[in-house]
Amino acid sequence: MTTSTRKYSFLPNETDKIKHSIAGAVAGCVSSIVTCPLDVVKTRLQNQGKVSADRRVPLYNGTGGTLKRIWTEEGIRGLYRGLGPTLYGYLPTWAIYFSAYDYFKSTLAERTGQTAGHQWVVHIFAAMGAGASSTIVTNPLWVIKTRFMVFVNNQYSNPFSLGPSLMGVSHVAVQFPLYEKMKAWLKPPDKDHLSNISILFASSVSKMAASIATYPHEVVRTRLQNQTRKPFKYQGVLHAVKVIEQEEGWLAFYKGMSTNLLRTVPASALTILTYEILVRRLNASVGKGQ
Numbered sequence: 051m052t053t054s055t056r057k058y059s060f061l062p063n064e065t066d067k068i069k070h071s072i073a074g075a076v077a078g079c080v081s082s083i084v085t086c087p088l089d090v091v092k093t094r095l096q097n098q099g100k101v102s103a104d105r106r107v108p109l110y111n112g113t114g115g116t117l118k119r120i121w122t123e124e125g126i127r128g129l130y131r132g133l134g135p136t137l138y139g140y141l142p143t144w145a146i147y148f149s150a151y152d153y154f155k156s157t158l159a160e161r162t163g164q165t166a167g168h169q170w171v172v173h174i175f176a177a178m179g180a181g182a183s184s185t186i187v188t189n190p191l192w193v194i195k196t197r198f199m200v201f202v203n204n205q206y207s208n209p210f211s212l213g214p215s216l217m218g219v220s221h222v223a224v225q226f227p228l229y230e231k232m233k234a235w236l237k238p239p240d241k242d243h244l245s246n247i248s249i250l251f252a253s254s255v256s257k258m259a260a261s262i263a264t265y266p267h268e269v270v271r272t273r274l275q276n277q278t279r280k281p282f283k284y285q286g287v288l289h290a291v292k293v294i295e296q297e298e299g300w301l302a303f304y305k306g307m308s309t310n311l312l313r314t315v316p317a318s319a320l321t322i323l324t325y326e327i328l329v330r331r332l333n334a335s336v337g338k339g340q
Contacts, residue, residue, distance in 0.1 A: 070152050071145040073328035078144030080324055081317040082136045087129040088313035089136065091116045095306030096272040113309040135194045143188045148325060151180035151226065173227035181222040217267040217287070225260035229253055229322070249326050250319045257318035261311055266303035268310070270294070 082089075094110050110116040120128040154176035162172065232252035237244050244252070270290050277284060284290035294302050 069329055069332040070149045073325045073332065074144035074146075074148030075141045076328060077148075077321040077324035078140035079137060081321040082140045083133070084320065085313045085317040086133045086136060087117065087120075088113075088309055090120065090129055090131055092306045092309040092313055093132075093272060094120075095309060096269050097276050098305075113312065116309075139188050143184045144321065144325075146184040146187055147180045147222075150183040151176050154179040170227055170231065173230045174223050177222040177226035178219050181219040182216060185216055185218060217271055218264075220267060221260050221264040224263050225256045225318075228259055229256035232256060243326075243330060246323060246327070249323050253319040253322040254315050257315050258311060261307075261314055265307050265310065266291075269303050269305055 091110075091113055094116060095113075098109055110119065117129070124131070155172060158172045158176055159169065162169065229252055232255060233244055233248075236248040236252055270287060273290055273294070274284055274287070284293060
């Protein structure tokens with residue numbers, strides 16, 4: 051994901067693919083461990099409707115209240131529920147995403163005759179292609195992860211439904227083009243890469259903007275993925291949107307957003323910073339070895 055003013059070759063070599071895969075996998079693993087408790091809180095807040103399925107069970111209330119309740123009722127294991135599937139998911143997800151993103155960015159830049167750092171459309175389609183690729187491959191793991199985080203006694207239906215997960219492509223279509231643009235704005239003319247502070251700033255702002263713009267799809271996706279008993283309440287994306295709006299109002303599409311921002315913004319910043327540093331060091335190591 052390093053910005054460059056040179057044209058990319060049509061196909062990145064095998065060394066580049068391996069570097070991006072390793073850096074992406076390690077970066078995703080680090081951030082998932084650090085932010086898992088907030089991920090659990092966000093998922094439970096997203097999943098609850100206007101009333102609990104079992105009226106004897108009270109609703110979760112806010113980030114702090116949910117953290118306290120999970121700690122009291124389930125202990126430390128409750129806060130890290132779903133960490134296993136999360137790690138299994140993040141390792142291939144970010145490895146595939148960053149490799150695919152670099153590949154699509156290189157290929158599209160080559161075919162359109164544009165440099166990779168100066169074409170907004172290239173970054174949008176590269177992000178969408180990479181997002182779709184990683185989602186299709188790893189979707190079952192994310193459905194399992196979400197179920198673990200929501201249910202103490204897990205019951206599974208079909209973990210292979212792709213529709214709700216592919217809605218997430220809209221998120222990266224906002225985040226990564228904005229990140230690339232901010233990198234171009236922030237990079238000093240006499241440097242070949244950004245400072246760590248600039249990377250954290252660019253990744254945080256781009257992630258926050260993308261999260262706010264596309265957050266409703268996460269609530270819909272969580273509701274659809276967590277249906278375990280037929281007949282299902284929600285019969286698809288559009289039906290879920292209609293039912294949630296009628297029963298809970300439009301604010302329901304932003305349930306858990308504050309928790310989500312507390313989790314995803316630092317997680318994304320940490321992921322991208324780790325990725326950029328690893329790629330930079332791997333590039334330096336490969337350069338010394340040649």
